[in-house]
Amino acid sequence: MYGLNAISAYNGWAISALGISIVFTGLIFLSCVVEQLHKILKIWDDRKLYIQKLRGIKKTYVKEAVDEVETPIDMEEAERNARLLTNVIGGEPFSLPKLIYIAKKRGLKSPYSTIDKLLKAKAISADGNGYFIWSKTKKSY
Numbered sequence: 001m002y003g004l005n006a007i008s009a010y011n012g013w014a015i016s017a018l019g020i021s022i023v024f025t026g027l028i029f030l031s032c033v034v035e036q037l038h039k040i041l042k043i044w045d046d047r048k049l050y051i052q053k054l055r056g057i058k059k060t061y062v063k064e065a066v067d068e069v070e071t072p073i074d075m076e077e078a079e080r081n082a083r084l085l086t087n088v089i090g091g092e093p094f095s096l097p098k099l100i101y102i103a104k105k106r107g108l109k110s111p112y113s114t115i116d117k118l119l120k121a122k123a124i125s126a127d128g129n130g131y132f133i134w135s136k137t138k139k140s141y
Contacts, residue, residue, distance in 0.1 A: 078114045079123055083134060093131030096124075 001009060043050065085102050086094045096115065103111035118124045127133050 075114075075117060075121070078108075079118060081108055082114070082118060082124075086134070092133045093127045093129070094133075095130075096132050099132075 007013060082099065082103065085099060085106065085108075086092065089095070089098050089102055100111050100115055103114070108114070115124070123135050124132050125135055
């Protein structure tokens, strides 16, 4: 069998149509890439400017996010809870990382900022050996 009969018998027309469509699809895609190439090259040339813009957006986003997270904490209650937790971990002197770990594990509200505020208010002070102790005086927050 030769000629057009052989082409028809072995699905030659379908294979030809598929090949032509693949070639034309590739050519259309290539023409679109060539058409937009100047925009891609402009972005590549100005990439430092775009990176600076993205960093500026990131910094303002982080700043706004931190401002939103700030919540008031009842410091007297926070101190009372932290004092109770120091009894759980073995009393005074206590390790500050261990106190923060236990506070996070117990689900206390924002343990890092709470401990930071207690340190700034001098309710917790260092003992000089790497541990911390509670102040004996009553603090006003």
